[in-house]
Amino acid sequence: MKDKEERKLQFVLRYYENGKLDTRKALKKITGIAYQNKVSGFWAYLSGIAAAILICVVSYTLLSRKEHHTVLITADAMVTRYFLSDSTLAILSQGATLEYDTDKYGKANREVNMSGKIYFSVRKNALSPFIATTEYAQVKVLGTEFEVTECRKDTATRVYVKSGKVVFKGRYGKNGIVLTKDMCGMLTHGDEMPVAVHAVSPNPSAWATGKFIYRNTPIDEVLKELSLYYGTLLYASEHERTITGEFKTDNLGEIIALIEKTLDIRIIQKEQ
Amino acid sequence: MDINTKIFRDNFLQYYRPLCLFALHYLKDIDDAEDTVQDCFMELWKRREKGFEVSGLKSYLYSMVRNRCIDILKKDSLIDGNVQPSDLEEILSDEECEEWSYDEARIWTAIEALPEKCKEVFLLAKRDGMKYEEIAVRLHISVNTVKNQMSKALKTLKEGVSRVYLFFFG
Numbered sequence: 001m002k003d004k005e006e007r008k009l010q011f012v013l014r015y016y017e018n019g020k021l022d023t024r025k026a027l028k029k030i031t032g033i034a035y036q037n038k039v040s041g042f043w044a045y046l047s048g049i050a051a052a053i054l055i056c057v058v059s060y061t062l063l064s065r066k067e068h069h070t071v072l073i074t075a076d077a078m079v080t081r082y083f084l085s086d087s088t089l090a091i092l093s094q095g096a097t098l099e100y101d102t103d104k105y106g107k108a109n110r111e112v113n114m115s116g117k118i119y120f121s122v123r124k125n126a127l128s129p130f131i132a133t134t135e136y137a138q139v140k141v142l143g144t145e146f147e148v149t150e151c152r153k154d155t156a157t158r159v160y161v162k163s164g165k166v167v168f169k170g171r172y173g174k175n176g177i178v179l180t181k182d183m184c185g186m187l188t189h190g191d192e193m194p195v196a197v198h199a200v201s202p203n204p205s206a207w208a209t210g211k212f213i214y215r216n217t218p219i220d221e222v223l224k225e226l227s228l229y230y231g232t233l234l235y236a237s238e239h240e241r242t243i244t245g246e247f248k249t250d251n252l253g254e255i256i257a258l259i260e261k262t263l264d265i266r267i268i269q270k271e272q
Numbered sequence: 273m274d275i276n277t278k279i280f281r282d283n284f285l286q287y288y289r290p291l292c293l294f295a296l297h298y299l300k301d302i303d304d305a306e307d308t309v310q311d312c313f314m315e316l317w318k319r320r321e322k323g324f325e326v327s328g329l330k331s332y333l334y335s336m337v338r339n340r341c342i343d344i345l346k347k348d349s350l351i352d353g354n355v356q357p358s359d360l361e362e363i364l365s366d367e368e369c370e371e372w373s374y375d376e377a378r379i380w381t382a383i384e385a386l387p388e389k390c391k392e393v394f395l396l397a398k399r400d401g402m403k404y405e406e407i408a409v410r411l412h413i414s415v416n417t418v419k420n421q422m423s424k425a426l427k428t429l430k431e432g433v434s435r436v437y438l439f440f441f442g
Contacts, residue, residue, distance in 0.1 A: 011360055
């Protein structure tokens with residue numbers, strides 16, 4: 001058997017037990033439970049009628065209002081992770097908002113409105129593109145990981161693509177630009193078309209992914225990114241070195257110690 | 273929609289085992305995986321009874337199971353919020369995991385369908401890592417019989433797994 005097939009077999013064997021994953025037994029179990037629920041549910045339904053009538057009377061005026069099925073998520077105090085119904089993950093930075101229609105999302109479309117900075121990891125679905133709309137811009141994707149930033153104080157909307165491919169355009173524009181892995185795009189508010197720009201740092205989405213990843217990155221570039229991220233000033237005793245590795249974002253001291261030890265250099269930290 | 277309808281039964285028979293194996297890649301516990309998938313089917317049935325229609329049932333079910341697994345794992349783990357499925361060797365992507373779960377369900381079904389003695393020998397050797405001599409002593413059979421049963425099991429499995437499968441994993 002091929003390697004993958006062998007791995008699948010090993011996985012099955014690791015958990016195989018006689019009598020487990022018995023489909024017919026499981027079906028019998030849940031149809032039994034469902035039947036019980038149905039019977040008790042019926043009585044609960046009858047006994048609840050009085051309460052329901054009461055609620056109906058009290059909320060009569062409310063019933064004439066139009067029903068809303070929009071969900072609005074706001075990251076008030078800290079970075080917030082949120083899974084949409086199609087398993088798309090949205091990581092909202094502080095102050096960001098995400099809004100979508102629960103009746104339509106994942107069924108008729110996959111459209112969300114947003115503001116602030118949000119990192120998306122979109123579940124692939126070739127039949128239903130994911131569309132994120134901000135006040136000025138729109139990003140359309142099939143399945144990828146990317147970040148959109150549009151803050152009130154900014155005069156431009158920025159998009160960074162971590163993997164996959166997106167189409168980035170002005171909100172009401174017809175044409176946009178295609179951005180692929182590690183590319184950044186910027187739409188200056190008032191312009192029709194966005195432009196591709198260089199990423200400010202190697203890991204623009206470290207705040208969301210919790211990781212700094214470097215591949216032969218010059219030490220000065222690494223320290224510049226870390227300085228910006230942690231709001232401090234970092235200098236290396238040598239400049240002609242490069243780093244390859246992954247670091248978690250939760251402890252700057254640990255990152256510095258690791259770099260110092262691996263490259264045998266000194267890193268000087270100055271508070272800003 | 274009634275839970276006893278043919279459609280519900282057919283969906284259950286078709287997706288239950290692959291979904292359990294999919295959940296197993298996250299939860300690493302067979303009972304938890306079964307409970308999770310059963311809960312999802314119950315939930316789906318309740319939603320349908322309320323008139324909620326689902327298009328693309330397969331991906332809907334996989335999403336439901338995946339979200340529930342992540343919820344369970346996140347509740348248990350306060351430190352690492354990064355939940356990813358894996359096999360015995362490495363982390364898998366969600367797409368891979370979904371794809372693998374079908375093949376694994378087939379392998380499971382093929383093992384289950386082995387003749388009793390053949391299955392016993394195969395599991396002792398492959399799952400429990402016993403040598404042929406040890407199996408022979410334990411089952412009071414000759415080493416040659418163990419070898420024969422093993423080659424029979426491997427042949428049957430290979431044929432069973434590579435064939436176009438039964439539609440249901442029942």
